[in-house]
Amino acid sequence: MRPLKRPPAPSSLSMFWNALGTGDNAYPMLFRLFQKYGDIVWLRGPGGGMYLVSNPAFIKHFLVDNAASNYPKNYMAPQRGIVLGASLSTTEGAEWLRHRRMAQPGFQRDRLLASVPKIVKSIRGQLEERWEPKLRSGEPLEVFPAMSRLVVSTLGQLACSEEFPDDVCEAVFQFMVYAVRPRTRVERSQLPRKLMNLYYQRFQPQVLPAARRIDTFAWEVVRRRMALAEQPDDMLGLMINARDEKGEPMKEQEVRDEFVELFFGGQVSTGIALSFMWHLLALHPEVRERLVDEVDRTLNGREPTAEDLKQLRYVSQVFEETLRLHPPAPGISRPAIKDDTLGGYDVPAGTMVSASSYVMHRHPEFWTDPERFDPERFSAEKAQARPRFAYMPFGGGQRVCIGAMLASLIATSASALVAQRYRLEHVPGKKMRLMTGTTHFPANLWMKLLPARATAPDTSLRSVG
Template sequence: MSTPTDPALDTPPHGPAFTPGPKGLPLVGNLPQFGKDPLAFFELLRSRGDMVRWRFGRNRCVFLADPDRIGELLTETERTFDQPDLGIAFRTVLGNGMLVARGRDWRRKRSLVQPSVRPRQVASYAATMAACAVELADRWSDGQRIDVKREMSTLTQRIAVRTIFGVDTPADTEAMGRAMDVAQLEIGKEFAGLGALLPDWVPTPGRARIRKAAAVIDAEVRRVVARHRDGGEERPDLLSRLLTAVDESGMPLTEEEIRDEAVTLYIGGHETTSTTLVWAWYLLARNPRVREALAEELDRVLGDREPGIEDYARLTYARAVVKETLRLYPAIWLITGIAKEGATIGGRPVEEGTRVWVSQWATHRDPRWFPEPEEFRPERWDAEAGDAIHEYAWFPFGGGPRVCIGTRFAMVESVLLLAVLARRFTLDVDPGEITPLTGLTLQPDRAMTATVRAR
């Protein structure tokens, strides 16, 4: 176990000291505490200090709570910090896509994928986003009872298969969606449980479910890729761009790379937005003042028309609602890096191989950076009237060179979908607290049922 005099972390005495974390157990360290409630555990570490030592099994770890230190990790990734191996469950689903690739391989893949999600391309997908939301709104009626999570998931799945894969049939949406639901749940269980300590070759029921889900995902992607290749015509979807992309040497992505990047984009374009919208409806239902302020802006900016990409910049309060939702319930709730030789944090050397952790959940709810952190207050994002937001105190999409390339896609999608639906309806979410569940994304722990109310 680490101690206050651990030479790997505490000498020489440059910069602030690393604070000892809670005492762990032999072999497993703090994993039982982490596995029981990762979010509460990170808040506990935050209460101990800005740079806290702990153990994930036998792995030496440091947790960072201060935005300046968080910025060091995020901006130094690829130079003095490596992407960690997130485990067999994660690799089974995402393969070696851009999210987990390292070094030269990561730089090559990012250069091939990034052109597909630049602002001009995202703008071209905005009409599809709004159209799918309008189709959903047309099916809702006053007094209807809905499962909010299922409705938002189906909506963003449809947008994902249209914009990423260029297809739109119920079978395309449902098969991929069911498999991804299983995958994200099992990834969370494996990561937070004792399965994280098991060698890859050890069979478990969860790993069997992961492999089965990944097989469905693989088959769906192969089928869609074959359809694109056989069609021959130029398509505007992201998959078509991946199929024609070449690197500096003129080499295209391999079939396996196309599969991995398509799945990575699907998760980024579906899971994160769906989760964000679910939490937004939950927060709006519990904050009538915010709901009324949002409705006022939608009426003023849109009147009786549907939003388009030209409205994104004008919907300042809607954007603030999304940003405040991402503060309180960030879809991606942790980031880790592994120290390379020569790595430092806060001027203090960090031994090679140490895993460094940051948690959006814990930092976004730190009262030092966000007064009244538990309050849902979109006004804090008003550049003129709100509180100054410390850099890297809010980082739902990561930061530095590995910042999520789908950030603009996710923000535009979230704002336009919320605008379409909230202009016509409010959702009265049933009373009762809903607990966030730490999977691949931060999901509600149960169905969120609501009554649709026409405005």
């Protein structure tokens, strides 16, 4: 038997020194390893370790070409599973496919475009209720929780046509921060649930109450809705009415899990990306001015319609470039269940193969001057010239995020509505921290709201929703 041909690998000492400098943001370490060792790097570890893959063709190999036969998704982050249960992001195989097909009608393009008036109305309400008082008082805004609240409220209207209670929105944010932040050593262990609950009560006292509030609220809504003879025309109603290939509906537990996925899982990436976007626009006033000019020229003071959103191309490019520089999802990993080869190297069964969106979004072969904030990278011509998987903010392959278009609609709507009213500037003395756990997010991002111009337009008088 010939010896295994492995990719280049850093020594244990090199990994140790690299890890020392990562702090709460592990992304740069992965990029340094890519720069030194190339498109496939072997990170030694239990069960064969991990291959860090940074080549679109190799990513396509394990996410598309060989995904079904050799690289299934089998990972569920336990800290999210407390709330999410068995939903689209945590299931696999036949169960995942059944759920995906039953949830798909709620994410059809025409239906999402028809929901734009409801999206705009929800965002407008959040701005008037929560942002306007801060503009008048001069009180700074902590951007991450504010954007989370805005997106959760909007998703609530789309999911179940309800305004979520304040304590539910707060619980969603509290549990989300816990779920996405870097794990402690105890949290990475496999302690029994009772011992973990004692740990939470002592060191993370907000976690379990937040999880219980989300769970209680979800069951209240789902049971009330499933008791109705006729469902309202929203995403939850579509799921309750959906039937699988055997003509069977989702069970009550399944509906509950997918409902939580809609408003909890659905708000994470969009809220994080919008937070980073306002941070970047404050750092690049020339980009902000161009975005505002496009909004003013297209909307002329009124609120956006679905047709308008198609014309706000530069706004979309700014959001896409933000996702490139600060991808909320750290990457995509799949275990090899059988021996394989990749890029001329052996992949023994048990090896985890992983693609880092942070690394791919900075690969110099596909991105010129990759650290520069440049929305022009996403002009139609340049975007079409890039290979698939050079850009993957919403994953890829069969498991690409079902809500990618919805996220784009909410982000573009929110960007336009905020740009019409406000200019966001950093608060002196408040330094943002980059954090990387199960996702990548900004901590301590405080900004001051100022009028977008000397006299901000009264968009509430010209609403369309």
